[in-house]
Amino acid sequence: MNHPASDNAPHGLRFNPHVAALPPYNAGMNVEVARALSGQHDIARLASNENPEGCSPAVMKALASAAYEPWRYADPACTALRAALAHKLACDAQQVVVGNGSEEMIAAIARALLTPGATALTVVPSFGLHEIEPLAAGAEVVKVAMTPELGFDLEGLECALARGPQVAFLSSPWNPVGPALDHAALQRVIAAVRPGTLLVLDEAYFEFADPGAPNGIEVLRASGVAHVVLRTFSKAYGLAGLRVGYAVCSHPEIARVLTAAKTPFNVNAAAQAAALAALADEAWMHASMGRLRSERERVATGLRALGLRVAPSQTNFLFFDAGQSSADVADTLLRQHGIIVKAWREPGYERFIRATIGSPAENDRLMAALAQIRQSARVSA
Template sequence: MDNSVKTASSNGLAFNPDVAALPPYNAGMNVAIARSISGRNDIARLASNENPDGCSPAVLAALASPDLEPWRYADPACTTLRGALGLKLGVDADRIVIGNGSEEMIAAISRAILVAGASVLTVVPSFGLHEIEPLAQGATVAKVAMTEDLGFDLTALEQVISQGPRVVFLSSPWNPVGPALDRPALERLIAAVRPGTLLVLDEAYFEFADASCPNGLEVLRQSNIPHIVLRTFSKAYGLAGLRVGYAICSDADLARVVTAAKTPFNVNAAAQAAAIAALGDEAWMQASVARLRGERERVAASLDALGFKVASSQTNFLFFDCRGDSATLAAALLQEGIIVKAWRERGYERYLRATIGTAEDNDRLLRALEKAARR
């Protein structure tokens, strides 16, 4: 641990050193702060990978229903939602755990599986909580860097997985970079898993991927390794503000332990009702995803034409080398009323992640980048 980290408060209260040493999670900029800094009200929110189309009208109707009783405790087992997901996914409901966002599932998995000194593998650039939550349990985290062509380093991943880390956190499609593992690549990594390792495949952006990206749940179903697939309603379904994610576990015993590691009543009644309504309107989600995929390809082509090195993306965002310090460019874009996320992991300070927004907001971003490129 860095000796500069404070392990006690000014009044002598001792902190958990594993928690006190945690790096901060970069959650993106609040719109009110962006308005204050830029002096503009018309903010293009392109930092947090939210769905600019909103959510299904069925969700809004469910939230306005008199059947929603905020004064009552929500079902702690999320029985109806787990049943609906089980039917959709073709798995037993007792293998599904619902969380307050898939972030809570990452924390619960870490609490359920990891002990002090255990080893974890993830990739870098990484989704922050794949590192933060294991570190909070006293685990050590190894990270495999992306390749020069902004993809997965399969050889390096295979090598570290074969060493038997207790948990492997792997995003496909990959946040924050964008590409997804194809089926042969995923099967190759699954084959490297040794007894005693849990593979956690984070598919938060699964709905945005095209046919070249396999359904990780289906691939893992044909394996005999312990695994969890993470998915969320925050992205494609547009429920980011309500926080509903879920873990599909390889067996009911694993689901039981992950459930025990979360808090009771963790998913509120409004969130459960919204998620059930969203599942009932798949047509809305699919139409939104189709539009965003088209915008993603258009914006990627435009960035390439401007000379930026853009990672392949199967998500609703683009990750690109901005040819200089990304924080400097992000600050300039903010003055134009555009919020993006400058990546600050060591070695990747030249990279910027931009959400695919409305066509209008995407055009604002491209105009601002063109202007910056001319300077």
């Protein structure tokens, strides 16, 4: 099919219209840009949900080891890492696909299952790539909005799943809002999945959930529905800069096709070595998660004391109604206080901010700045 040239395409080029029309991904601001805009050197980076405690010392030791040879190609099959994950998750290594972050797995799923005219389902507010990657494949994206109580609309999801989308992307814990599906809610979603739909449960924030929260891999394994569970080393394990995530598939054939849909040598040698070291020191990760959960509750209590409406969270961030334009609040936080947060841009949610749980000092700085902003707004009113 021939498509007309884009109005902005140079030299008579014809861009893929599905890609040319994609919305930009709402990425967190780079720290050097933040320093230039604010004039401050000490920046609190609370926009990208990184682990403020860093990563296990074992990771740094592995990266400094003579066994890491950056002049050699990495194992394209991620054999050792897939074996370690399979052992940890009690599954077959043939069901595991490792990606350049779980974002690459989202793109591979869209590429492998979606064609022009297909339908993908997600929620809103959404993780941007759950919409962007299906749109790039030419698919229609159907979105189910959160409830007025800032939670999952289970009835809406059941109705949308009954229509048989080719792929359903669902985050639990939910980025950017924060809550997680409990056991009963997850079973309702599973029961609504029809043959021909791939359920993609994005558990990028799984490790931050309170003890007793559903383990999607275990629950879905017994469900009989076609599924992929996504997880990442970027958040809890502190490897955001190395980009390594993975997909656990219900059937080896799904894994085979996802592997075909990604690039070879997609996960570099440093990322593979770091991920293996992180898995070998999960005690560090679990201790870090305990501290961050406690800090999350402290900050949520503090924000509510300021009169802010805060969504329940099982993640390392909080999603709250700023009471005014989130873009204006985020700009003030940056320029006057040196704090980066993420102002939400999706239509209908322009008053919401997503703020990462940082160090206790960074969190105190955020709460004090928000108190000052709210006081100034009351005086102006």
